[in-house]
Amino acid sequence: MATVTNWIDHLNKPAEEVAGAIYPGAGSSEGLLVIIGFIIWIGWHVIAARQESEKLEKLARKRHGPNDWKSNVTDG
């Protein structure tokens, strides 16, 4: 995966070869990484939306009054 294994050798290359990407997997892994990025992004929405719906439904079922929260105020 390492794109550079020796900095002295790397910087001694012609300028056009030095000026380039140095992250692991440069030139071969970008497509896969972006697909993974999209999956994480969309997946987060799906999971977070499900969690939020469950929480809201549970709280809604309890039908607390608008001032009930005051009994939960802590004084530290």
Place this chain on the structure above:
Amino acid sequence: MTDELGALTTIFTEFYYWITVVLMFLIHVGFCMYEVGASRYKHHQHTLMKNTMLIPLVTVTWFLFGWWIYWAFPTGPGLAPSIMNESAALITDESAFSAKWYVPTSDLMAVNLGDHISGVFWAAFLLFSWTAASIVSGAVIERITTFAFGILAIAIGSVFWTIDAAWGWHFDGWMLKILGYHDAYASGVIHAVAGGFALGILAVLGPRIGKFTSSGEPRNIGPRNPWLVTVGLFLIYTGFWGFYAACNIPIFDLGPEYGMEGITYFTATNIYVTPTTLSGITFNFLMSLSGGLLAGYVISKGDPFWTYSSGLAGIICASAGNDLYHPIQSMIIGMIGVVIAYKMHYWVERKFKIDDAVGAVAVHGYAGFVGLIICGFVLNGYPSSGYSVGAMWDGTTYASINPLGMFIGAIIMFFVLGMLPGYIIAKILHGMGKLRIPREVELAGLDYEIMEAAKDDEKSVASATR
């Protein structure tokens, strides 16, 4: 980088934009404090969490497609040919500033020894994106779901403001060429579009329970912690310094850029590559802030919430032309913007029963909209760009700044790219039953269970003896 002067210029520019990003982070800190201060106790933590989560959501999507949109769409597409490749299509060819280089798979979107600018420039624009989404966040507090807000934040932060930036901010943007659009520090590009977007959402979302009486009279649900609101707004002011600096190019030799043979002229420029100075915009930033505060204090009769917000509205209103205005002009324009924004806020609230919890539509939307229109008159005749300036669009030159073009530009920003998409997306989310929290939860408070757990924890700790 093998040439010393070139390396110094590159590293200075890299560091300059990096510093603006750090400063602009304070805008988000300020928005978070402001929103928490404005929300009621029983909703505090969810209000904070909602605004916090826009950071990763907008950042990831900005990486995946937002930044690409900015570089791909300057031509409309189809409205005005690019000065780079003479095509009116999406700019995805091999040209120097093509969107091709900013797809997420590009090796320039990572650590690259051949490119020291892309990442910091990407981040500076990303912080604008957060600001756009955060403007919307304040307006909808205490009743929107986090899921819906996340989708809407991505829509404004990584899609619609990016399109307007491509059209009206990019050096090759069609609005510059055809309309003579000028918006140096984003009265419209950020503020009017985000304010309009928020208004579109609010029209569907509806007011908080209790905001209006049965006869339709608005009740005041004022800020629960005015001190937090105050500090939040001061942090937003502070972050705005970074915002202004980020809208400039810090050092540019305009001689060769304008095609003037043998001429060397280094200067700071605005985003349109026309000259300005950090000195000049410092005058104008502070004078427009002052104008806003002065006007806000008087028109709200010393109300702290509105006075501090008016400082921001003053800057926002003058921002379109603050690269060129005289400081007194900036101050007066800031004052005019505040008066109109304040009056419009209460008129819209009463007339249409719109509950804008923090006045975001007024401070950002109306002040930004008015600022664009005023800019068209005050800067009438100035070149809208450093490139090929002509009297009006003839296919090869850029239009000069003019009142009609700026008015049309304001409509595009506030209504076409702001309010309309906000309304449509909110309608879709509403149709899915995902836009608004249940009524019972709104009454109980979004933080009810967190608070209840905290009380139980406190009890168990208080009864402990060891």
